[in-house]
Amino acid sequence: MLVKQCLQMGDLLLIRYSIKRFSKLIFLQLLFINSIMNIGCINSNNSSCLQSNLIKNINNQTYKTSNAQNISWHFDKDFNSREQERVKKWLEFCLSSTNSVIGDYPFIVHFYLKKSANASEIVPWAHTIRNREQGVEFYLDLAFDDSILYSDWTAAHEISHLSLPFLGIDKSWFSEGYATFMQEQILIKMGVSSSKMVEEKYMQKFAEYLPGFNSKETMVSCCDSFVEKHNYPAMYWAGAYYFYLIDNKLKDDDLRLSEVIKIYQKNCRLKNESFQALVHSLDSISNHHYFSDYLKVFSSKPASKIVSEWRNNKL
Numbered sequence: 001m002l003v004k005q006c007l008q009m010g011d012l013l014l015i016r017y018s019i020k021r022f023s024k025l026i027f028l029q030l031l032f033i034n035s036i037m038n039i040g041c042i043n044s045n046n047s048s049c050l051q052s053n054l055i056k057n058i059n060n061q062t063y064k065t066s067n068a069q070n071i072s073w074h075f076d077k078d079f080n081s082r083e084q085e086r087v088k089k090w091l092e093f094c095l096s097s098t099n100s101v102i103g104d105y106p107f108i109v110h111f112y113l114k115k116s117a118n119a120s121e122i123v124p125w126a127h128t129i130r131n132r133e134q135g136v137e138f139y140l141d142l143a144f145d146d147s148i149l150y151s152d153w154t155a156a157h158e159i160s161h162l163s164l165p166f167l168g169i170d171k172s173w174f175s176e177g178y179a180t181f182m183q184e185q186i187l188i189k190m191g192v193s194s195s196k197m198v199e200e201k202y203m204q205k206f207a208e209y210l211p212g213f214n215s216k217e218t219m220v221s222c223c224d225s226f227v228e229k230h231n232y233p234a235m236y237w238a239g240a241y242y243f244y245l246i247d248n249k250l251k252d253d254d255l256r257l258s259e260v261i262k263i264y265q266k267n268c269r270l271k272n273e274s275f276q277a278l279v280h281s282l283d284s285i286s287n288h289h290y291f292s293d294y295l296k297v298f299s300s301k302p303a304s305k306i307v308s309e310w311r312n313n314k315l
């Protein structure tokens with residue numbers, strides 16, 4: 001049953017690669033425009049260049065093997081030692097960046113690596129492992145160079161999933177929304193995006209997908225309907241909107257969702273809580289009821305009202 005659920009979760013990811021390709025295309029185009037115009041930086045709210053930041057972060061000792069003892073590596077035998085070192089450096093960087101944002105994981109993270117050939121992108125396929133082991137299986141086409149490897153968001157997304165327990169396929173809107181929101185926060189830490197770029201991306205994605213929820217049904221019901229129609233990006237970004245709203249509320253108290261997750265990881269993650277218990281824990285940690293309040297909104301209010309309130313900036 002668990003294996004089947006994991007595969008279904010993986011299926012969702014496969015569909016999502018269409019958005020991923022588009023996002024990457026935009027990123028690479030920006031880098032290209034940056035280089036031909038010699039404008040120095042694509043980070044409009046910081047004078048230093050994102051590319052320089054990324055390279056600096058990768059080479060920063062603090063991002064190196066501090067988590068080496070918390071990773072269990074499972075390479076297929078067709079990886080040579082040089083390829084293994086390359087992949088280890090990348091995933092140690094991604095895990096360390098994730099830990100910086102949402103805290104250390106209180107368990108060993110298992111990384112399974114398999115090769116993919118002639119793929120259209122460097123990570124054509126990845127999915128989490130959610131049984132007695134907590135980990136991620138990646139398929140990699142190593143023909144792509146490091147600039148593409150380090151700007152890919154797959155690892156940030158998949159690794160962030162592990163900070164919450166597996167909640168079941170019927171809560172995909174919640175878990176995928178969480179990882180979709182959090183991957184962007186991790187990409188800021190990695191130096192791939194700036195805060196301003198991420199905020200603009202959230203706005204762009206909400207503007208793209210939320211109008212499609214103009215329905216008498218609830219947001220959660222609409223998400224289920226979108227999944228049945230294989231419109232996975234709508235479900236991912238509606239879920240991300242839930243976490244975006246909570247993060248904004250928490251900012252009023254100088255708190256962030258990422259800080260709440262840090263405490264959750266430390267005190268609650270190993271309990272593998274049910275969905276309701278998880279929401280209760282997050283409320284308790286943040287000392288507010290935002291998680292349960294917005295859950296009520298998303299599961300009982302007509303989605304059309306939420307869309308209207310989003311348009312009027314009233315949620």
Ligand SMILES: [Zn+2]
Nearest residue numbers: 157161176179
């Ligand atoms: Zn996911």
